[in-house]
Amino acid sequence: MKERILEVRGLNVDYGMGPESVRAVRDVDLTLHRGEVLGLAGESGSGKSTLAYGMTRLLPPPGIVAGGEVIYHLDDGTTVDLLRIRDADLRRLRWSEIAIVFQGAINSLNPVQRISTQLVDVLKAHSASTPRARLDRARELLTLVGIASDRLNSYPHQLSGGMRQRVMIAMALALEPRVVIMDEPTTALDVVVQRQILRTLVDLRERLGFSVVFITHDLSLLVEFSDRIAIMYAGQVVEEAASADLYRTPLHPYSDGLLQSFPALKGPKRELSGIAGSPPDLRMMPSGCPFHPRCARAMDVCGQQTPVLGQSRAGRSVACWLHPVSVG
């Protein structure tokens, strides 16, 4: 087994407090290993981004982490719980250990400051170096993601969407973090630019060896780029498997539905079926399995009891009554 680097255990995230609150992430367990790309997929509103924000304590109000732990394994072998360490310690850990590439590349950069300022301030906040060295490093980072270093003095509005996302990636790698969380990093970009950026990311990951949590609604991307995939539905992980296994034999009907929602690149043509219906209202979750109202293979038990995520066979976890969990 590979070395663990980030473990999420029993994470619950609520929006709002008291009886009006809505649980957007429910009992999520995830493990990220060193050097691995973990994909997190699901429809919009399935809690993917909330999970990412929740585990890094960046959740905007009214989001509240209601329980669980996020264990981070430091280089020296000790562990810290990100949800419980002091603010100052967390701030030191942020970006130097865990960096994030956010969803909206367009709005992730401060519009009134030059790229150089925004690249340099993160270096300044985390390390004692000379201004000269910081500027050199910023230049080096831009070159790393394929941007001419003379764009250093540009303002964000002078760059295209793709370039801005490249800058964000350069910024994320500035302190050589061990974990990079990518929250739909290519969603706002066109397909050609998406490809280029993902290519850059894959190359960089091979060279620098960081682990990635890759969040997207586009399962086809994950199949290609990630080692393992966790499928989320209504705030819960419903299936987790190695990407090849998941692609070949999805166990959960929801995973199967997601895979049926995009055309295969190779092989014979087939009808795209998609998934009927829409995700449940989190304020009125159906009884039993949250997916059963949309599930074509639902049985009686599905409406009555909630399946739990467990190992159904070697290396595969699923929460579905079709695949009873083997105990022990």
Add this chain to the structure above:
Amino acid sequence: MSYLLKRLGFYLLTVWAAVTINFFVPRMIPGDPVQALITKQRGQMTSEAVRSLYVLFGLDKDESLASQYFSYLGQLLRGDLGMSFTFFPSPVADVIGDGLPWTVGLVGITTVIGFFLGTAAGALVGWRRGTWADSLIPVTTFVSSIPYFWLGLVAIALLTGPGSFFPASGAYEIGLVPNWDWQFIGSTVQHGLLPGLTILVSSVSGWILSMRNMMVTVSSDDYVTVAHAKGLPERRVMLAYAARNALLPNVSGFALALGFIVGGTLLVEIVFSYPGLGLQLFQAVGAKDYPLLQGIFLIITLSVLLANLLADVAYLALDPRTRREG
């Protein structure tokens, strides 16, 4: 740079339009300043004197409107705004010159202090939203809705009177000769304190409110979340990321407020009998002093335009997105 030149051209055009309107409007209102002056002198004027008055006010019947207009422009360029009736025979330029420093000193200083104080407080309150700081909001909303002249009347009623530190009227003690000695400066500060505080209290809450609201909006922007995620010190996130962007709308508001310094606080000057431009404007209206009115309007127009120009320059400096390439 060409953008700024274009703006400058636009402002010059506006100045010309303002000056022209300023010339025509008094000539279109019924009534005649010379007649008003004759009435004031109870008709004891020779016809010779009346004729020379018409010439003096540029209302010479023998001259065409066009030549009146051009001689008016010529006079303006020389800084000659005509003669005031109420302060006859002082030229309007001198009268305004007497009042302007008091207004700019009192209202200008309080406007600037109010802006900086209010913006800083608003940034802080907006940053700490959801804490005790939010309880300040109803208070500032209440205070900002109080008319400042009413606040002034209350202040006079409560704080001034025999034996009080605060004088109820004037800009300095009667009998002092205006010059730069400590006694005079002290007296000026003492007299300016109450009207200044009145303006400050009512203007500062407006800045707090608008800055606080912008701060709350900006704080949920992606780049602020990114700044947090980068592990930057909280001070830097607040100042360089949130406040720096939230400031932009307030800056244009500030420039406009600067423009209204000259004419905007008429009522405070009336309430406190403060010898500024506002009080002069009030007296000029009462006395049908057309040249003085015209002069003060011109000054107000020019200062609003100048403030707008300042706002443009400030925006260019603060928001790179407004700078055109090339």
